Amino acid sequence: MYQALYRRYRPKTFHELLGQHHITTTLKNQIKNENIGHAYLFSGTRGTGKTSAAKIFSRAVNCLDSQDGEPCNKCKNCVEILKETTVDVVEMDAASNNKVDDIRELREKVIYPPTNIKKKVYIIDEVHMLSNSAFNALLKTLEEPPKHLIFILATTEPEKIPQTILSRCQRFDFKRIQSTDIVENMEKITGELAIEVDREVLSLIARNSDGAMRDALSLLDQCISFSENKIEYSDALDLLGIANTDILFTMIDNIKDKKLEDALDSLETINQSGKDLNRLVKDLISHFRNLMIIKSSKNPETIIDIDNIEKFKTQAEKMSIEFILKSLNILIDAENKGRWSGEIRLILEIAIIKMVDIEEELSLLERIKRLEEGFVPRKEVKIENTRENLQTESVVEKPREKSVATPKKENIKEEHEGESFIDLDLETISNHWDIVLKEIKVKKVSLYALIREGKLNSFSNNQLEINYDEEFGFHHGAVNKEDNKQLVEEIISKYFNIDIVVDFSLGSIISNKSKEKEKTDEDAIKEVIDFFGEDIVEIE
Known part of the structure; x- marks a missing residue:
């Protein structure tokens, strides 16, 4: 039976867990020093390794031959937990078991010691989905747990968890995984599977996974199913519903150059090719975000991870930061409207028209500033503020002796x-x-x-x-x-x-x-x- 890549290549040791060194080091030290807590909270965005870390930790605390805090994955306890044949490590989904009766049933079971391993471990996934009464029922057990019991709570929304629960847990925040780490891991996997793929394709997948290794492997799985032995960049674009970066560059150049018809034609081309227009809005936001970082940072390479950064730099040189920021505001507004409307194409067309007209809508202060700069005469003119005693001088050529100022009119x-x-x-x-x-x-x-x-x-x-x-x-x-x-x-x-x-x-x-x-x-x-x-x- 075929097994999805994200399950097949799920990390089995802390060392294999990508991008969470700050967490794995702490957990390994606790295991080595036998300083293990009774309740942990793993929080972070999807696909960053929360459940994987919980499963590794459940094996590590019960491992009969642990080395440097890592599970050996070979001893009797590790094998039973890996095969999910033990009743002492329980993974519970709070989304479907969120009632107070479910937690009461859990409380009745946790009082019994483990049958054949050291610690009884309960992993509660998406714990923020529990009802208030269920949290209250769980509170007493978290406050005074049996010595043999460890709770590991995992969530993507820690702000929804009551403070009374948070205060009784050791909290670990999982970071988004860097694109470079995701690419390296996928290169390793495709190498093992003998699949030919360009790094450009893997970078494309990594950028669209939003820092989630699971999402990246799901996208890679999809691409492998489509082209088997070799994954082409164009195939990945078509399959993932992503607009070609060349089309994005062309569209944005047309917008900047006020070529409205050409920009709308690019949108029509993308739409006719079957791309998801909601995805296109996100791609445009990401593109302008890259331009913003390049325009405002001295070392953009440390903030953004893109392959064709020189092309972005060339395009950013043609734009003012005001144009980029206003474009981002327009696109973010379009994205918000697109969530609740079936007319995403119309919303995008309106957004493009607004972006074409951005430079015609400069603020009054900017217009006055440009006006002042344009009216500096080629003589010495002293503008004196008598109240503040401030003077500004601009000298270009030698002043005449004769004044051409008009007589002062009192009324x-x-x-x-x-x-x-x-x-x-x-x-x-x-x-x-x-x-x-x-x-x-x-x-x-x-x-x-x-x-x-x-x-x-x-x-x-x-x-x-x-x-x-x-x-x-x-x-x-x-x-x-x-x-x-x-x-x-x-x-x-x-x-x-x-x-x-x-x-x-x-x-x-x-x-x-x-x-x-x-x-x-x-x-x-x-x-x-x-x-x-x-x-x-x-x-x-």
Whole structure:
């Protein structure tokens, strides 16, 4: 009868238990020094060796010829436990035996001493599944156990176990197994089975096992059944429902380059090939996680275990950390929605569209920062904060003696008080636009930063159109909010003394204004003054 690989190659000694040296060393020392506890809690993710360690420990404490705390697996006691013919080592599944009556029955049995071995061992798997009443029934036995009895509790969710139980156990936390250890173990197994397999395939399986040796061996078992003597990388991809890493790289490059149709075509190709789209979301999250680590760490090789790290580094160079983090947030949100929806393809398509538009949704602070950097004039400009006495200087060329700063206006409203605008047109609005912007800045500086990127396009029937280029999509969306739009209309209408409706458009259109001339040094200085206020800018 065929036996699954994870059962056939289950560790039989502490030495064979992968990745848990911190636990096996302690347990062996306890056995050597005869300092054995009465209750242990083994916790950790699935497939990391909790049950295997419990079975090894049950043999080691009863071994007649133990060497360095290891079971010999040859003596009478070890053989009986291995063959599961003894009644003194009991493995119990708490998921199906979780009632208080099950624990009461167990309590009645544990009081009797072992029949032919040293210690009676009870291994309770998935112990967190016990009911509260069952835990209470178990508590008394854990508190005052017979000398011949050892409890080993195993769980993947220790947080669900009552503190009264935890406090009476020696707790050991099992780590996820490193991918390198999983690959080495699978290489050893495939070698014994005379199966030809590339390390690339084993690395693929290891990465998708999430640190669980049992999961890795189950996937390997599946691949062996498919191709028998030789496992090809393409076969492993098809069988495991994993997207080819080359397709992932291409899809993410298309997203970064704003090639939406190409990115959606890649998704369609993956979908048509029968891949699990929920698996694809996880693969994309893992891919962006690798990019994040590479982008933010000096030594990413110590954190992530991937074969083609140079390819990841090349792709990471093209991206900002903000783009990577926002993409991760979008994909994690898509993964959460996909769990409760049958429309995973639609969810993924929406996620891709959002990622393509990420750079159009830069925060207002980032836009202002870029704005400030773009308006540093090729002269010496001193920006002085009189309250904090802070000065910042930028020198590129020798300053002129003549100042081009505009005279200070104490009150813009007083300057134009009583002025009437007959037959108002776009040219008149343009001539007064700088003053209107200052009015907006006084009222709401964030709105000023938004509207100053727009361009006056047309005016007719008391309707003013302000246009934004495609790159200012964020500004267009923010200024179009009801409260912002209302405040703009109020300020403009009050200034020109007529009711004006403002429309904000987005995209390249032909402006009624003549092409703006290239900004001179004086224009650049004027924009700095407009942005920061002439009362804190000094031109030298």
